[in-house]
Amino acid sequence: MRRAGETGRRGPRVALAWMSAALALLFSVTPAWAQPPAMPEGTGTLLAAIAESLQTKAPTPATPPTSDDRIHSFLLIDQLETQFGTNGTNALYFNVLGWLGGDCNRVWLNAEGTQIYGGPLEDTDVQLLYGRLIAPFWDLQVGVRYFQSNSSSPPRASAVLAILGLAPYWFETQAALFISNKGEVSARLELEYELLLTQRFILQPRLETNVSAQRVSELDIGQGVNDLQLGLRLRYEIRREFAPYIGVSWTSRFGETADFARADREPVQTWSIVLGVRLWF
């Protein structure tokens, strides 16, 4: 569940201010280690002399000689699974991540959704972000998010400021701050770890938590920590790109969010067995 906080009139302006500040910061600061080294004095003249003396044109080959600045793309279907809930509900869940770009600058796509069998698509969350490598192992991302918890609840558009990377001790980390079009401020943290049982059997514990600064009754979200999801998935990498898995997932809501759930006669805690496949291209 990802829900934003309650409204404020300054909402949209605050969102815009945040985004501008973040973009300005991103573009103004090129870390020293990412800058090319300065050319020694006189290099320009030397190169000009070489170019002049060559029998053909200046050294610019038809095909670039090195391929170190290509654009690559990546699409990871991290979870594509059926969730067999202990309360009897089964659902299809997907979680996708993708990027397009070079080593330092990329466009990112995050998408997830749940479809309870026999029902419509719910909890849809799509993010489009621009990310920049700001330190070894870390990308800072800015962008937009569209999400809707179910067809009856109002959709939200949010500004996103996130950090994505690999924390020390190999924790894959995603932390994001959302400011919705109604000024609701919320945040999410996701952590993943991979434990190799063998070269191909990999056990992946996962944690996700959502917090909200405000209470947003129209989205059934309370103030404070909204929920916590813990998962444990065991995959077998038939190929690196294709790995079926089995696992368990536990979700719990807290505080006012739990109250909202009880009021809607929805479970506060759910357990499911999950069965799915992890693929990437």
Next chain:
Amino acid sequence: MTSRSLTRRGFLRWTAAAVPAVGLGTRGQPTAATNLPARADAGDVLSGESIDLVIRKHKIDIGGREATATLINGSLPGPLVRLREGATVTIRVANELEETTSIHWHGLLVPYDMDGVPGVSFPGIDPGQTFTYRFTLRQSGTYWYHSHSGNQEQTGVYGPLIIEPSERDPIAFDREHVVMLSDWTFEDPKRVIARLKKLANYYNFNQLTVGDFFRDVREKGWGATLSDRLMWGGMRMDPTDIADVTGYGYTYLVNGMTPDQNWTALFEAGERVRLRFINAGAMTHFDVRIPGLEMTLVEADGQHVEPVVVEEFRIAPAETYDMVVQPPAAQAYTIFAETMDRSGYAAGSLAPRPGPRGPMPHRRQPSRRTMADMGMVPSTGMDHG
């Protein structure tokens, strides 16, 4: 065993004479006063003052499997270019590919515009163009030449280059062979790179598991094991990360042949055989040994060195080492080049006649990188960031 080259003119490879897959080698200088080497084979050896090289895409058979390669004059490796110190040579390189190419003379001291590095010293050789290199040889020894464009070196544009000394060669030998080691991928190298961009340890199937953790605990105790894991984990570095592309992605070759094809260097008992090892791999370090035979290192990267007797040596990409061996008996020996990460090997034979091969040595376990390999000494309390 099939002939390696597939051009219409049906060139024999420079290591093949009457019997393919076998190098009779070139006889070195006899111990008499004359300096003229007697040639024992007539393969693809190009020498003289005027040489023509053509770079084209070919379908080729590697270890019984079809592949597409970019080759020089239709062979893998390319022709042996044999030059003489002091001579001036003209080499015309024709590009019959659909992309820019180049030939760089690795280790040679040449005028900058003859060095063959596109974007740096010349514009490259456009498709359909021929570039004429012209330079005077100022050195002698074992070198090699290769493309400096795109992924062409990985897909086969490389060949050996020997420059004979103008004066008497101080190295005494009766026969010589070129042993060119390389790594080959049947996939497009662009895909290999793309995979590494998405998952850096894609090709590493030797990573540390839970089992390794408990094995280390049994051997070294909880304290040492935990502090070791925390030290590497804190840096997010992997002590098993020795090669980006391993035997899972590469096939390793000796003179273009897989271990099964068994490239053989012929010799007669008691001869001093000079083996000119060249590592034409794109990224693979090989640990080379000939079980049962000591090797004397006489030249490194074309430079004479004080002879050193070794049983095994590590050769990095682009290095050349000349080893002299003197097999006492007329039996087969295995030339074994195990990769540094132990995930594969290239192998050939040193034998009195084609066919028999020496014993295949046992494969060794990969080692792990230590802090010393990372250039760090833990006791100085360096900040691991």
